[in-house]
Amino acid sequence: MLSGFKFRGxxxxxxxxxxxxxxxxxxxxxxxxxxxxxxxxxxxxxxxIEEGERVKVGQxxxxxxxxxxxxxxxxISGTVAEISVRSTPTGERVRSIRIESDGRDRxxxxxxxxxxxxxxxxxxxxxxxxxxxxxxxxxxxTHVKLNPPEGKRVDTVIINGAECExxxxxxxxxxxxxxxxxxxGAKIIAKVLGAERVIFAVEDNKPDAVExxxxxxxxxxxxxxxxxxxxxxxxxxxxxxxxxxEVPPGGLPFDVGVxxxxxxxxxxxxxxxxxxxxxxxxxxxxxxxxxxxGNLLVRIGTLFSNLIEQCGGPVGAVRKVISGGPMMGIAQSxxxxxxxxxxxxxxxxERRVVExxxxxxxxxxxxVDVCPMGLMxxxxxxxxxxxxxxxxxxxxxxxxxxxxxxxxxxxxxxxLVQIIKRGKMALASxxxxxx
Amino acid sequence: MIEQxxxxxxxxxxxxxxxxxxxxxxxxxxxxxxxxxxxLLPGQNCGACGFGGCRDFASAxxxxxxxxxxxxxxxxxxxxxxARGEIAGILGIEVGERKPLxxxxxxxxxxxxxxxxxxxxxxxxxxxxxxxxxxxxGCIGFGDCARACSFGAIEMKDxxxxxxxxxxxxxxxxVEACPRGVIELIPRDSKVWLRCRSPEPGKVVxxxxxxxxxxxxxxAKACPVAAIKIENNLPRIDQDLCTGCGKxVEACPRxxxxxxxxxxxx
Numbered sequence: 001m002l003s004g005f006k007f008r009g010x011x012x013x014x015x016x017x018x019x020x021x022x023x024x025x026x027x028x029x030x031x032x033x034x035x036x037x038x039x040x041x042x043x044x045x046x047x048x049i050e051e052g053e054r055v056k057v058g059q060x061x062x063x064x065x066x067x068x069x070x071x072x073x074x075x076i077s078g079t080v081a082e083i084s085v086r087s088t089p090t091g092e093r094v095r096s097i098r099i100e101s102d103g104r105d106r107x108x109x110x111x112x113x114x115x116x117x118x119x120x121x122x123x124x125x126x127x128x129x130x131x132x133x134x135x136x137x138x139x140x141x142t143h144v145k146l147n148p149p150e151g152k153r154v155d156t157v158i159i160n161g162a163e164c165e166x167x168x169x170x171x172x173x174x175x176x177x178x179x180x181x182x183x184x185g186a187k188i189i190a191k192v193l194g195a196e197r198v199i200f201a202v203e204d205n206k207p208d209a210v211e212x213x214x215x216x217x218x219x220x221x222x223x224x225x226x227x228x229x230x231x232x233x234x235x236x237x238x239x240x241x242x243x244x245x246e247v248p249p250g251g252l253p254f255d256v257g258v259x260x261x262x263x264x265x266x267x268x269x270x271x272x273x274x275x276x277x278x279x280x281x282x283x284x285x286x287x288x289x290x291x292x293x294g295n296l297l298v299r300i301g302t303l304f305s306n307l308i309e310q311c312g313g314p315v316g317a318v319r320k321v322i323s324g325g326p327m328m329g330i331a332q333s334x335x336x337x338x339x340x341x342x343x344x345x346x347x348x349x350e351r352r353v354v355e356x357x358x359x360x361x362x363x364x365x366x367x368v369d370v371c372p373m374g375l376m377x378x379x380x381x382x383x384x385x386x387x388x389x390x391x392x393x394x395x396x397x398x399x400x401x402x403x404x405x406x407x408x409x410x411x412x413x414x415x416l417v418q419i420i421k422r423g424k425m426a427l428a429s430x431x432x433x434x435x
Numbered sequence: 436m437i438e439q440x441x442x443x444x445x446x447x448x449x450x451x452x453x454x455x456x457x458x459x460x461x462x463x464x465x466x467x468x469x470x471x472x473x474x475l476l477p478g479q480n481c482g483a484c485g486f487g488g489c490r491d492f493a494s495a496x497x498x499x500x501x502x503x504x505x506x507x508x509x510x511x512x513x514x515x516x517x518a519r520g521e522i523a524g525i526l527g528i529e530v531g532e533r534k535p536l537x538x539x540x541x542x543x544x545x546x547x548x549x550x551x552x553x554x555x556x557x558x559x560x561x562x563x564x565x566x567x568x569x570x571x572x573g574c575i576g577f578g579d580c581a582r583a584c585s586f587g588a589i590e591m592k593d594x595x596x597x598x599x600x601x602x603x604x605x606x607x608x609x610v611e612a613c614p615r616g617v618i619e620l621i622p623r624d625s626k627v628w629l630r631c632r633s634p635e636p637g638k639v640v641x642x643x644x645x646x647x648x649x650x651x652x653x654x655a656k657a658c659p660v661a662a663i664k665i666e667n668n669l670p671r672i673d674q675d676l677c678t679g680c681g682k683x684v685e686a687c688p689r690x691x692x693x694x695x696x697x698x699x700x701x
Contacts, residue, residue, distance in 0.1 A: 087566060091563075091564060091566060093571075319551075330564075331550075331564070332550075333549050333550030333566045333567050334549065334566065355553070358555075358556075385557070415554045415555045415560075418554050418555050418560050418563065418564075419555050419557075419560055421560075421563055422555070422557070422559050422560040422563055425563065426559070
């Protein structure tokens, strides 16, 4: 079943889904974890514990009173060794809690509720309390996303299994192996939002996932196999491809009556609501130039170096370690921990990193062709470099999702996304000071 | 033939007279103060004052006076002392003396590099992924400051801006341009220059940089006139007390202090 709709632009990179066939395996229990006090979009949490205190798995160790934030839980049992400022995979420096394991993995078990018999508020409270955030990468607090502002009606929930970035297979494996729990999570989401329609959207390069989901939904919900194209996993484009509805610039999916949730988030919601398990582990694809690439079920806070080691270590001299996929991921300069939004650790050695020199823009317009938002990246770049930020906003720079299609196709190898990002930052800070 | 020439000539004359009259009658009257002030301003149109250029700034000064506000004269840091006095005269305001400023680089560019950077060769863009430098306060070295300088006073040498004090007017455009705040404006008569601005404690700085200030406090101890205090893990030098004796420079184990002579092009 195809939706028959499509979104503008986009690209077809080589997918390199090396780990599509490898079962999720449980990573070794780490000796220590580092838990940044912000792993989500929103306010930094306040630590609820002191150095030297003993904690159990699932114990809430940090929380915030801000409406947009999500609590953090201990992911191993042991002693709080240190609270200090450290780097995170998103390139920020945030206060982080380091826990040293006692090796015993003792849990503080929560209680689940029956979603059928519980109220909307009870379910939302459960989701918040268990620290659920969007696991597709952006890590937006789920209880906020499931609570549309007054007056916005949501008629459709899309469960996002597109996973359009090359290399990443974490969601793919989850759909194959945990399809029942994903469907249960989807039911909870639909109930909370009062949506009639639930659509599972998967790209057609994952036929086994489509089949499993069809079986698990047993005809209750639609499962769409979408024609594969990057960046279909971006919720705006997914909504366009599935429902042919366009989210207005600066608007949110609420505005067109849709909420999109990642498959991993749906599963985490099921764990949190039905069993009272907080978000302490997630599936991470460790791939690229490692000896044994695979999909690992990882305790949040495990260091990248530990996981790369568990996958047999790097092949050849490491040139780049990326958190996330090759299109939108962030290259790391230090050893950082897995956080809630980390879906992939990508290791590139010498042979995959091609050094290319930037050349002048020849105005070929390929970036315009592929931009899914219909922007003019070459023009925005020229304006940013001249410091004309006001003009940038006329070219709608803020609509850029930083998907990287423009930089991918640019024959002059101009780092367009980076320059646009800088323009967005400059514009945002100019607005802040009220200029 | 004659008639046509006559008619067209007459029409021309009539339009000419009409336009001359209209031109006189409807002329936009430019305040001559604006004209005079813009002649006194440096005329580089550097924009550091926050206005479109020198003329724009001049008319802003005049309209401020007309509206009974304080004219933002000191927004222009470039204007010469004498001209500044004359402008004040035209505006009919009193101005006190001001201390001429000069830009100074608070980094010696010796931060360790913990990763390779590849991307846009622009400091503001590189700062978004700035953690390739071990010191988050260190100079990135792609020269946004040099491009921002309207006076050609900044040259990049070995990845660090070098400021020509003779050309620097203290306008502050480079300070604005630097995404990390590495460049500071200091009084032109300062005698000691601090080449680090990392407020991190010594043990962090030692790891991150070969030359950063570790806040050991030897400079403060060495100072005979007690002009140095350690604040925020950095020496704060009281330029009024400082005699420029150079004892602190000798005492510094990390070479982050150096002496400035007024003629020296740093």
